[in-house]
Amino acid sequence: MNHFRHSRIFRVKEGTVVFRKLPLINKSAKGFNSDSCGYLVQRPMAAAETLIQKIGKAVKEVAKTRSSEWWYTPHMAAASRAIDERIPLVDLVLEVRDARIPLSSEYLQLRKFPSSSRRVIVLNKMDLANRPQTKEWLRFFEEQKCMAFGVNSHNRENIREFLTFLQGRVRELKKKDGTAHAITLMLVGIPNVGKSALANSLHQVGRIAAAEKGKLKHSVVSPQPGETKSISSLKIASHPNIYVLDTPGVLPPNVIDDGICSKLALTGAIKDSVVGEIQLAEYFLSILSLSDEYKKWGTLPGFETRQVLSNEGISNPDNRQKRQYPTDHTQDFIVNNVRRTLFDTVSSFTGCIESGKDLARLIEQELEVLRKVFHLPLESEESSYFRAATKLLNLYRTGRLGHYTLDSLPSNDPTLSPWL
Ligand SMILES: Nc1nc2c(ncn2[C@@H]2O[C@H](COP(=O)(O)OP(=O)(O)OP(=O)(O)O)[C@@H](O)[C@H]2O)c(=O)[nH]1
Ligand SMILES: [Mg+2]
Numbered sequence: 001m002n003h004f005r006h007s008r009i010f011r012v013k014e015g016t017v018v019f020r021k022l023p024l025i026n027k028s029a030k031g032f033n034s035d036s037c038g039y040l041v042q043r044p045m046a047a048a049e050t051l052i053q054k055i056g057k058a059v060k061e062v063a064k065t066r067s068s069e070w071w072y073t074p075h076m077a078a079a080s081r082a083i084d085e086r087i088p089l090v091d092l093v094l095e096v097r098d099a100r101i102p103l104s105s106e107y108l109q110l111r112k113f114p115s116s117s118r119r120v121i122v123l124n125k126m127d128l129a130n131r132p133q134t135k136e137w138l139r140f141f142e143e144q145k146c147m148a149f150g151v152n153s154h155n156r157e158n159i160r161e162f163l164t165f166l167q168g169r170v171r172e173l174k175k176k177d178g179t180a181h182a183i184t185l186m187l188v189g190i191p192n193v194g195k196s197a198l199a200n201s202l203h204q205v206g207r208i209a210a211a212e213k214g215k216l217k218h219s220v221v222s223p224q225p226g227e228t229k230s231i232s233s234l235k236i237a238s239h240p241n242i243y244v245l246d247t248p249g250v251l252p253p254n255v256i257d258d259g260i261c262s263k264l265a266l267t268g269a270i271k272d273s274v275v276g277e278i279q280l281a282e283y284f285l286s287i288l289s290l291s292d293e294y295k296k297w298g299t300l301p302g303f304e305t306r307q308v309l310s311n312e313g314i315s316n317p318d319n320r321q322k323r324q325y326p327t328d329h330t331q332d333f334i335v336n337n338v339r340r341t342l343f344d345t346v347s348s349f350t351g352c353i354e355s356g357k358d359l360a361r362l363i364e365q366e367l368e369v370l371r372k373v374f375h376l377p378l379e380s381e382e383s384s385y386f387r388a389a390t391k392l393l394n395l396y397r398t399g400r401l402g403h404y405t406l407d408s409l410p411s412n413d414p415t416l417s418p419w420l
Contacts, residue, residue: 048286056258096189099129133405182241191225191249206236281389293402
């Protein structure tokens with residue numbers, strides 16, 4: 001259920017969205033509680049406020065002191081100029097956003113240009129976001145008269161549908177303009193939203209004949225942001241010929257608010273080292289602990305936590321294999337163990353997780369059990385927690401710890417819409 005549909009944003013401050021209390025909203029609804037003023041506050045943001053502020057501060061600090069290397073890099077500045085020059089020339093601009101953060105991943109530089117029917121918002125990484133919320137977001141963009149499409153660049157069927165949609169748009173454009181030239185589409189967006197992966201997938205699906213001859217081109221795809229350094233062109237269809245331009249990811253020149261910084265960092269648009277892996281893992285744990293996702297994991301086959309907690313029997317890898325991983329893939333067992341352990345830790349926690357202090361205590365406990373689940377000995381405290389955090393982030397970013405949409409839908413009040 002979407003808790004935002006009947007509410008009106010009353011006051012928005014960094015990291016916390018506060019809604020006017022309306023009778024239609026169920027106060028006990030997941031993720032909400034009432035603050036002292038009687039407003040409905042989105043719980044995750046409020047309880048994790050300190051963490052969000054810390055992350056925002058870390059990003060701002062780095063952007064201020066080492067901006068040329070970490071935030072708005074020289075290659076981004078150059079790419080931004082090159083993209084700006086091409087925007088009026090291309091037939092269609094595909095603004096790629098991360099489906100987990102449909103608002104926070106906006107490519108802000110597009111606002112300089114008048115809104116146009118030659119633009120499509122592409123919510124990529126749909127497989128990692130909350131599916132019903134992605135549908136709500138797509139409906140929202142439609143209501144705002146923005147064409148939008150949700151995709152998973154790793155799913156061939158999905159890419160085929162997207163290509164058919166693009167070809168339909170191209171036919172409409174050709175009818176309208178009577179153009180006979182080849183059509184050029186340009187992918188733009190912040191770093192790491194999957195522009196290159198999308199360009200490659202469209203190229204592979206649209207160029208079957210070339211694929212069969214082993215003549216495909218490749219844009220570099222990487223889990224690290226800022227990997228694409230120049231604009232490249234890939235053909236994605238014939239009759240009519242359609243080309244897609246893959247471009248480098250560009251962040252806004254000025255650092256934005258703490259809430260947005262935190263979400264960009266967690267989803268990987270900013271290098272992890274800017275904020276620190278442990279802090280990012282803590283932020284993810286706060287989201288997980290305040291969501292309903294972990295509750296599904298209570299039905300997983302019981303994990304023998306005691307074994308892990310005491311490190312009993314894990315020194316001998318053979319024992320571990322026999323006892324805990326009898327038949328299935330080791331990775332699946334680790335994922336199940338992580339899920340089950342997080343479920344046990346959150347559900348047995350006796351504090352009040354809506355309070356920032358208690359939430360911090362819970363997160364500390366979660367990191368400790370994770371360190372043990374990942375079999376990381378406590379030789380040097382820092383590195384074992386760092387490694388546990390890295391592993392946890394990796395599981396989250398590959399969708400194995402649930403599907404979270406971190407941005408909340410704005411109200412239907414057009415004056416508050418960032419697109420108008
Ligand atoms: N789960 C999932 N992962 C994706 C998807 N699209 C891309 N990725 C992954 O996201 C990471 C970044 O992808 P890229 O295509 O390099 O992102 P980019 O926007 O080109 O990044 P820059 O070139 O740095 O701007 C890679 O690890 C991809 O495999 C998707 O739809 N779903
Ligand atoms: Mg790229």
